Amino acid sequence: MAGGRGQGVRAPCRPAAPPRYRRQQGVAQMSGIATTEDPIAIFEAWLAEATASEPNDPNAVCLATATPEGLPSARMVLLKGVDRRGFVFYTNLESRKGTELAANPNAALCFHWKSLQRSVRVEGPVEPVSAAEADAYFASRARTSRLGAWASKQSRPLESRFALEKAVAEYGLRYAVGEIPRPPHWSGFRVLPRRIELWRDMPFRLHERRLFHREGEGWRMEMLYP
DSSP, X not given: OTTSTTTTOOOOOOOXXXXXXXXXXXXXXXXXXXXXXXXXXXXXXXXXHHHHHOXXXXXXXXXXXXXXXOOEEEEEEEOOEEOSSOEEEEEEXXXXXXXXXHHSOEEEEEEEETTTTEEEEEEEEXXXXXXXXXXXXXXXXOHHHHHXXXXXXXXXXXXXXXHHHHHHHHHHHHTSSSOOOOOTXXXXXEEOOSEEEEEEOOGGGOOEEEEEEEETTEEEEEEEOO
Protein backbone atom coordinates (compact mmCIF):
# COMPACT_ATOMS: atom_id res chain seq x y z
CA MET A 1 0.00 0.00 0.00
CA ALA A 2 2.45 2.65 -1.20
CA GLY A 3 2.04 6.21 0.11
CA GLY A 4 -0.99 5.61 2.34
CA ARG A 5 -1.56 5.35 6.07
CA GLY A 6 -1.15 1.91 7.48
CA GLN A 7 1.65 1.14 5.08
CA GLY A 8 3.00 -2.32 5.77
CA VAL A 9 0.10 -3.18 8.11
CA ARG A 10 -1.73 -6.32 7.08
CA ALA A 11 -5.22 -7.38 7.95
CA PRO A 12 -5.38 -9.95 10.75
CA CYS A 13 -4.92 -13.48 9.54
CA ARG A 14 -8.08 -15.52 9.48
CA PRO A 15 -7.98 -19.29 9.57
CA ALA A 16 -8.88 -20.87 6.30
CA ALA A 17 -12.39 -22.20 6.18
CA PRO A 18 -12.47 -25.98 6.51
CA PRO A 19 -13.32 -27.90 3.36
CA ARG A 20 -17.05 -28.56 3.09
CA TYR A 21 -17.28 -32.28 2.63
CA ARG A 22 -21.04 -32.33 3.08
CA ARG A 23 -23.85 -29.85 2.80
CA GLN A 24 -25.10 -28.33 6.05
CA GLN A 25 -28.00 -26.38 4.64
CA GLY A 26 -30.54 -26.86 1.95
CA VAL A 27 -30.51 -30.66 2.10
CA ALA A 28 -33.20 -31.89 -0.21
CA GLN A 29 -36.03 -33.69 1.48
CA MET A 30 -35.90 -37.35 0.64
CA SER A 31 -38.74 -39.82 0.49
CA GLY A 32 -40.17 -40.17 3.98
CA ILE A 33 -39.54 -43.29 5.99
CA ALA A 34 -42.61 -42.94 8.18
CA THR A 35 -44.94 -44.12 5.42
CA THR A 36 -44.63 -47.74 6.52
CA GLU A 37 -43.83 -49.58 9.72
CA ASP A 38 -41.86 -52.23 7.82
CA PRO A 39 -38.12 -51.41 7.74
CA ILE A 40 -37.45 -54.19 5.21
CA ALA A 41 -39.82 -52.54 2.75
CA ILE A 42 -38.14 -49.18 3.35
CA PHE A 43 -34.71 -50.74 2.82
CA GLU A 44 -35.81 -52.30 -0.46
CA ALA A 45 -37.09 -48.92 -1.67
CA TRP A 46 -33.86 -47.20 -0.66
CA LEU A 47 -31.75 -49.88 -2.33
CA ALA A 48 -33.72 -49.40 -5.55
CA GLU A 49 -32.99 -45.66 -5.40
CA ALA A 50 -29.31 -46.32 -4.69
CA THR A 51 -29.15 -48.65 -7.68
CA ALA A 52 -30.08 -45.68 -9.85
CA SER A 53 -27.79 -43.14 -8.17
CA GLU A 54 -24.66 -44.85 -6.84
CA PRO A 55 -21.77 -45.01 -9.34
CA ASN A 56 -20.57 -48.44 -8.17
CA ASP A 57 -21.90 -51.39 -6.17
CA PRO A 58 -25.04 -49.99 -4.50
CA ASN A 59 -25.31 -53.36 -2.73
CA ALA A 60 -21.89 -52.99 -1.06
CA VAL A 61 -22.11 -53.33 2.73
CA CYS A 62 -19.67 -53.38 5.62
CA LEU A 63 -19.99 -56.70 7.46
CA ALA A 64 -18.78 -56.87 11.07
CA THR A 65 -18.15 -60.18 12.83
CA ALA A 66 -16.43 -61.11 16.08
CA THR A 67 -14.59 -63.98 17.69
CA PRO A 68 -16.13 -65.81 20.68
CA GLU A 69 -13.90 -63.55 22.83
CA GLY A 70 -15.51 -60.46 21.30
CA LEU A 71 -12.62 -59.33 19.07
CA PRO A 72 -14.25 -57.60 16.08
CA SER A 73 -13.34 -57.47 12.41
CA ALA A 74 -15.02 -55.76 9.48
CA ARG A 75 -14.86 -55.91 5.70
CA MET A 76 -16.91 -55.01 2.64
CA VAL A 77 -19.10 -57.64 1.01
CA LEU A 78 -21.92 -57.55 -1.53
CA LEU A 79 -25.53 -58.09 -0.53
CA LYS A 80 -26.97 -60.80 -2.76
CA GLY A 81 -30.51 -61.07 -1.44
CA VAL A 82 -33.00 -59.51 0.95
CA ASP A 83 -36.47 -60.59 1.96
CA ARG A 84 -38.64 -60.76 5.08
CA ARG A 85 -36.26 -63.35 6.56
CA GLY A 86 -33.12 -61.24 6.29
CA PHE A 87 -30.03 -60.12 4.37
CA VAL A 88 -27.95 -62.64 2.38
CA PHE A 89 -24.28 -62.65 1.38
CA TYR A 90 -21.92 -65.40 0.18
CA THR A 91 -18.36 -66.28 1.10
CA ASN A 92 -15.69 -68.92 1.50
CA LEU A 93 -16.66 -70.69 4.72
CA GLU A 94 -12.98 -71.12 5.58
CA SER A 95 -12.28 -67.37 5.39
CA ARG A 96 -11.89 -65.25 8.50
CA LYS A 97 -15.50 -64.12 8.41
CA GLY A 98 -16.67 -67.67 7.73
CA THR A 99 -14.81 -69.13 10.70
CA GLU A 100 -15.82 -66.27 13.00
CA LEU A 101 -19.49 -66.68 12.07
CA ALA A 102 -19.25 -70.43 12.66
CA ALA A 103 -17.92 -69.79 16.16
CA ASN A 104 -20.01 -66.70 16.96
CA PRO A 105 -23.11 -66.60 14.73
CA ASN A 106 -23.92 -62.90 15.13
CA ALA A 107 -23.19 -60.05 12.75
CA ALA A 108 -23.79 -56.39 11.97
CA LEU A 109 -24.19 -54.73 8.58
CA CYS A 110 -23.77 -51.06 7.65
CA PHE A 111 -24.88 -49.68 4.29
CA HIS A 112 -23.88 -46.15 3.28
CA TRP A 113 -25.23 -44.49 0.16
CA LYS A 114 -23.31 -41.25 -0.26
CA SER A 115 -25.36 -40.08 -3.23
CA LEU A 116 -28.56 -40.35 -1.18
CA GLN A 117 -27.07 -39.22 2.15
CA ARG A 118 -28.58 -42.24 3.86
CA SER A 119 -27.34 -45.25 5.75
CA VAL A 120 -28.84 -48.42 7.21
CA ARG A 121 -27.54 -50.50 10.11
CA VAL A 122 -28.63 -54.09 10.70
CA GLU A 123 -27.83 -56.33 13.68
CA GLY A 124 -28.79 -59.90 14.44
CA PRO A 125 -27.87 -63.58 14.46
CA VAL A 126 -26.92 -65.39 11.27
CA GLU A 127 -27.94 -68.71 9.78
CA PRO A 128 -26.57 -70.61 6.77
CA VAL A 129 -28.57 -70.36 3.58
CA SER A 130 -29.92 -73.62 2.21
CA ALA A 131 -27.85 -75.72 -0.18
CA ALA A 132 -30.43 -75.02 -2.90
CA GLU A 133 -30.05 -71.26 -2.43
CA ALA A 134 -26.26 -71.47 -2.52
CA ASP A 135 -26.31 -73.71 -5.60
CA ALA A 136 -28.66 -71.35 -7.44
CA TYR A 137 -26.60 -68.26 -6.72
CA PHE A 138 -23.29 -69.99 -7.48
CA ALA A 139 -24.62 -71.12 -10.86
CA SER A 140 -25.52 -67.49 -11.69
CA ARG A 141 -21.95 -66.26 -11.26
CA ALA A 142 -19.53 -65.70 -14.13
CA ARG A 143 -17.48 -68.77 -15.02
CA THR A 144 -14.17 -67.23 -13.90
CA SER A 145 -15.73 -66.20 -10.59
CA ARG A 146 -16.80 -69.81 -10.04
CA LEU A 147 -13.27 -70.99 -10.81
CA GLY A 148 -11.95 -68.38 -8.39
CA ALA A 149 -14.12 -69.81 -5.61
CA TRP A 150 -12.26 -73.09 -6.05
CA ALA A 151 -8.82 -71.53 -6.44
CA SER A 152 -8.87 -68.99 -3.63
CA LYS A 153 -7.89 -70.06 -0.11
CA GLN A 154 -9.54 -66.91 1.15
CA SER A 155 -7.90 -65.02 4.04
CA ARG A 156 -4.83 -67.28 4.08
CA PRO A 157 -1.32 -66.16 3.05
CA LEU A 158 -0.68 -65.99 -0.71
CA GLU A 159 2.91 -66.56 -1.82
CA SER A 160 2.47 -64.71 -5.13
CA ARG A 161 -0.11 -63.48 -7.60
CA PHE A 162 1.17 -66.12 -10.01
CA ALA A 163 0.19 -68.87 -7.56
CA LEU A 164 -3.42 -67.66 -7.60
CA GLU A 165 -3.56 -67.33 -11.37
CA LYS A 166 -2.01 -70.79 -11.73
CA ALA A 167 -4.66 -72.29 -9.44
CA VAL A 168 -7.44 -70.63 -11.48
CA ALA A 169 -5.93 -72.06 -14.69
CA GLU A 170 -5.67 -75.54 -13.17
CA TYR A 171 -9.31 -75.55 -12.11
CA GLY A 172 -10.20 -74.21 -15.55
CA LEU A 173 -8.65 -77.34 -17.05
CA ARG A 174 -10.32 -79.59 -14.49
CA TYR A 175 -13.75 -78.16 -15.28
CA ALA A 176 -13.15 -77.42 -18.97
CA VAL A 177 -16.29 -79.35 -19.92
CA GLY A 178 -19.68 -79.10 -18.26
CA GLU A 179 -20.85 -77.14 -15.26
CA ILE A 180 -18.58 -76.05 -12.44
CA PRO A 181 -19.93 -77.46 -9.16
CA ARG A 182 -20.16 -75.34 -6.04
CA PRO A 183 -17.20 -75.97 -3.72
CA PRO A 184 -18.14 -77.56 -0.37
CA HIS A 185 -16.36 -74.70 1.39
CA TRP A 186 -18.39 -71.97 -0.37
CA SER A 187 -21.88 -70.94 0.69
CA GLY A 188 -23.86 -68.08 2.18
CA PHE A 189 -25.24 -66.62 5.36
CA ARG A 190 -28.46 -64.81 6.17
CA VAL A 191 -28.43 -62.08 8.81
CA LEU A 192 -31.72 -62.30 10.71
CA PRO A 193 -32.39 -58.70 11.73
CA ARG A 194 -33.30 -57.94 15.32
CA ARG A 195 -32.49 -54.25 15.00
CA ILE A 196 -32.59 -52.05 11.90
CA GLU A 197 -31.65 -48.38 12.06
CA LEU A 198 -32.52 -46.02 9.21
CA TRP A 199 -30.47 -42.82 9.08
CA ARG A 200 -31.02 -39.74 6.95
CA ASP A 201 -28.81 -36.68 6.62
CA MET A 202 -30.54 -33.52 7.87
CA PRO A 203 -29.40 -29.88 8.08
CA PHE A 204 -26.90 -28.84 10.76
CA ARG A 205 -26.16 -32.47 11.67
CA LEU A 206 -29.58 -32.86 13.27
CA HIS A 207 -29.90 -36.15 11.47
CA GLU A 208 -32.93 -38.39 11.52
CA ARG A 209 -32.47 -41.79 13.15
CA ARG A 210 -35.26 -44.34 13.42
CA LEU A 211 -34.55 -47.62 15.16
CA PHE A 212 -36.77 -50.65 14.54
CA HIS A 213 -36.80 -53.51 17.06
CA ARG A 214 -38.06 -56.93 16.01
CA GLU A 215 -41.04 -58.00 18.13
CA GLY A 216 -42.53 -61.32 17.06
CA GLU A 217 -43.65 -60.97 13.46
CA GLY A 218 -43.70 -57.18 13.63
CA TRP A 219 -41.55 -54.21 14.50
CA ARG A 220 -41.47 -51.50 17.18
CA MET A 221 -40.01 -48.16 16.14
CA GLU A 222 -38.39 -45.43 18.22
CA MET A 223 -36.50 -42.30 17.30
CA LEU A 224 -32.95 -41.64 18.51
CA TYR A 225 -31.08 -38.43 19.14
CA PRO A 226 -28.55 -37.77 16.36
